[in-house]
Amino acid sequence: MRPRHPAPILLVITAAAALSLAACADYAPAGSGGASTETAVPPPSPAPTSAPTPAGMVTYTFPDGRLSFAHPADWRVVHEQVSASPPVETAAVIDANGAGRVNIYYSQVGDAVAGPDARFVLAADPVPGLVGHTVPTPHSSFFADHVNGAVEYRMGLTAGLPVSPDGKVQNGPVMLGDRILAADVLFTGPPFANDEAAKAWYWGGDGQKLKALLMSFSYR
Numbered sequence: 001m002r003p004r005h006p007a008p009i010l011l012v013i014t015a016a017a018a019l020s021l022a023a024c025a026d027y028a029p030a031g032s033g034g035a036s037t038e039t040a041v042p043p044p045s046p047a048p049t050s051a052p053t054p055a056g057m058v059t060y061t062f063p064d065g066r067l068s069f070a071h072p073a074d075w076r077v078v079h080e081q082v083s084a085s086p087p088v089e090t091a092a093v094i095d096a097n098g099a100g101r102v103n104i105y106y107s108q109v110g111d112a113v114a115g116p117d118a119r120f121v122l123a124a125d126p127v128p129g130l131v132g133h134t135v136p137t138p139h140s141s142f143f144a145d146h147v148n149g150a151v152e153y154r155m156g157l158t159a160g161l162p163v164s165p166d167g168k169v170q171n172g173p174v175m176l177g178d179r180i181l182a183a184d185v186l187f188t189g190p191p192f193a194n195d196e197a198a199k200a201w202y203w204g205g206d207g208q209k210l211k212a213l214l215m216s217f218s219y220r
Contacts, residue, residue, distance in 0.1 A: 056072060056073055057070040057071060057072055057073060057212065057213075057216070058070060058071065058072075058073050059216075060077045060091075062079070062089060062091070062106060063079075063081070063089070064087075066176075066177075066219055066220055067106060067176065067181070067217070067218075067219050068129075068217070068218050068219075069104075069183075069213060069214075069216045069217045069218070070212070070213065070216035071093055071213050071216075072095070072096075072209060072213075074095075074096040075093055075094060075095050075096060075101070076093075076094050077091050077092070077093055077094070078091065078092045078094060079091045082107075083107075083109070086107070086108040086109055087107060087108055087179070088107040088108070088109050089105075089106045089107060090103070090104065090105055090106075091103075091104040091106070092104070093213065099188075100186050100188075101185065101186055101210065101213075102156075102183060102184065102185055102186065102210065102213060102214075103182075103183070103184050103186060104181075104182065104183045104184075105180070105181070105182040105183075106179060106180075106181050106182075107179060107180055108178055108179055108180070109180075110173060110180040110182075116145035116146055116147045116152070116169060117145075117146050117147055117148070118145075118146040118169070119143055119144070119145050119146070119162055119163050119169045120143060120144045120146075120163075120195070121141065121142075121143045121161070121162050121163050122142045122143055122144065122195065122198060122199055122202060123141070123142045123143075123199075123202060123211075124139045124140070124141040124142070124143075124158070124161055124162060125139060125140050125141075125211075125215060126138070126139050127139065127140055127157070127214065127215055127217050128215070128218075129216065129217055129218025129219065130174075130176070130217055130218070130219055133176055133177075133219045134159075134174065134175050134176055136159055136160030136161075137160060138157050138158065138159060138160070138174045138181075138217070139157070139158050139160060139161060139162070140155075140156075140157065140211055140214035140215050141154075141155065141156065141157070141158040141161070141162045142154075142155040142198075142202050142207075142211075143155075143162045143163075144195060144198065151191070153187060153191070153192055153198050154184070154185075154187075155184070155185035155187075155202075155207075155210065155211075155214075156182070156183050156184035156185055156214065157174050157181065157182065157183040157184075157214060157217065158170070158174070159172040159173060159174045159175070160172075176219050177219075181217075183214060183217065185210050185214075
């Protein structure tokens with residue numbers, strides 16, 4: 001089954017259909033002592049940090065000047081201001097071949113969707129530039145959702161870990177100030193044969209390039 005386009009946020013205005021943007025050209029990934037009387041003082045929370053722009057990548061900043069991310073220098077970003085009030089923005093990241101690689105939704109409008117039957121996390125890392133701006137800390141995540149007997153591989157930003165420590169699937173939106181952020185990698189080619197093929201792609205050049213993009217998100 002061809003993986004479906006991930007949609008962690010349901011747009012509530014018709015104009016937000018611009019998420020597709022003409023970005024969906026196909027590509028096919030290869031293939032996750034004594035007692036102390038002193039009062040303990042907790043250590044201070046780490047200050048928010050922004051990772052430097054990786055070599056060979058350039059930074060794109062949204063019009064509000066707060067949200068930014070880096071992408072390969074030969075890729076481009078197609079941005080659209082779908083609505084000014086309330087603010088609704090979309091951006092499609094297009095690779096050098098004209099294929100859509102990542103869809104981004106940045107808005108005050110949105111709602112969460114129901115989760116899958118089961119989820120298996122292949123990789124997840126906290127995004128340095130988003131630490132301290134929201135709880136839980138957003139992660140760059142790659143995981144497999146099992147829905148109605150089919151497997152759907154998904155990669156993008158998640159609010160915290162895709163699965164909680166007690167094993168529950170988590171689908172809450174990434175909140176930054178008064179806005180919702182969603183960033184999802186587009187899988188439009190043939191599906192991965194299995195988790196091992198998916199992991200091989202993820203740790204290869206294409207997967208790591210997309211991970212670097214997700215890990216570069218920063219908010220100020």
